[in-house]
Amino acid sequence: MASVEIVDIRKNYGALEVLHGINVSIASGEFIVLVGPSGCGKSTLLRMIAGLEEITVGDIRIDGQVVNEVPPKDRDIAMVFQSYALYPHMTVRNNMSFSLRMRGASRERIDRGVADAANVLALESLLERFPRQLSGGQRQRVAMGRAIVRQPKVFLFDEPLSNLDAKLRVLMRTEIKALHQRLGTTSIYVTHDQLEAMTMADRIVVLQDGRIEQVGPPLDLYDRPANRFVAGFIGSPA
Ligand code: ADP
Numbered sequence: 001m002a003s004v005e006i007v008d009i010r011k012n013y014g015a016l017e018v019l020h021g022i023n024v025s026i027a028s029g030e031f032i033v034l035v036g037p038s039g040c041g042k043s044t045l046l047r048m049i050a051g052l053e054e055i056t057v058g059d060i061r062i063d064g065q066v067v068n069e070v071p072p073k074d075r076d077i078a079m080v081f082q083s084y085a086l087y088p089h090m091t092v093r094n095n096m097s098f099s100l101r102m103r104g105a106s107r108e109r110i111d112r113g114v115a116d117a118a119n120v121l122a123l124e125s126l127l128e129r130f131p132r133q134l135s136g137g138q139r140q141r142v143a144m145g146r147a148i149v150r151q152p153k154v155f156l157f158d159e160p161l162s163n164l165d166a167k168l169r170v171l172m173r174t175e176i177k178a179l180h181q182r183l184g185t186t187s188i189y190v191t192h193d194q195l196e197a198m199t200m201a202d203r204i205v206v207l208q209d210g211r212i213e214q215v216g217p218p219l220d221l222y223d224r225p226a227n228r229f230v231a232g233f234i235g236s237p238a
């Protein structure tokens with residue numbers, strides 16, 4: 001587990017500023033859901049936390065340490081994307097062990113990591129299959145398996161369920177929450193689905209046009225939305 005602090009973060013693409021000073025302190029073990037309309041800067045913020053995007057101004061701190069200059073592979077972070085980005089030519093086992101192999105982990109560490117992740121995600125019987133031989137839900141589980149083999153302290157999810165059908169989305173919500181609790185990670189979960197936000201979050205962060213509109217537990221936002229935008233987004237009658 002780890003705390004994540006986002007301190008006065010700004011992001012420019014050329015002359016265009018897309019994040020205008022973002023501040024959020026996330027406690028160790030918290031499940032934060034980041035919501036907001038398309039283009040408001042959700043993915044950009046996640047990518048900066050992961051180290052995949054340069055920070056224009058501000059700091060990302062993990063357990064109090066500024067990680068702005070720490071390369072992605074040395075951060076104790078894993079990210080799950082909407083497009084599963086599995087390697088089509090590799091088995092489930094090899095997809096899952098890839099990040100550990102890249103880091104030169106021992107055979108034993110790799111085997112244990114894959115076995116643990118497969119157990120948590122009920123993937124044991126699928127380890128020798130290729131991605132094309134899996135259903136959408138199974139692929140999404142493998143994508144999560146890839147992320148958890150390293151047992152990261154921080155989990156980032158960028159709309160991980162938006163390619164799945166409605167029934168599977170509901171099922172996977174529960175699975176992701178259970179995984180978060182079982183691994184004791186800190187999670188930041190991006191979605192534009194209000195229901196997902198309301199049911200999964202310890203606290204919701206509402207973003208609009210690169211600014212935070214409100215931060216709070218789901219029911220606080222529902223009962224006391226800070227403005228019309230939040231009310232409209234959360235669906236409460238303000
Ligand atoms: P969201 O994930 O909330 O839909 P993004 O973080 O992807 O939003 O994008 C925020 C804004 O930054 C958008 O206006 C988008 O067009 C812009 N943007 C994102 N990535 C780039 C990039 N690599 N170059 C230029 N502009 C970008």
Ligand code: MG
Pocket residue numbers: 042043044158
């Ligand atoms: Mg996005």
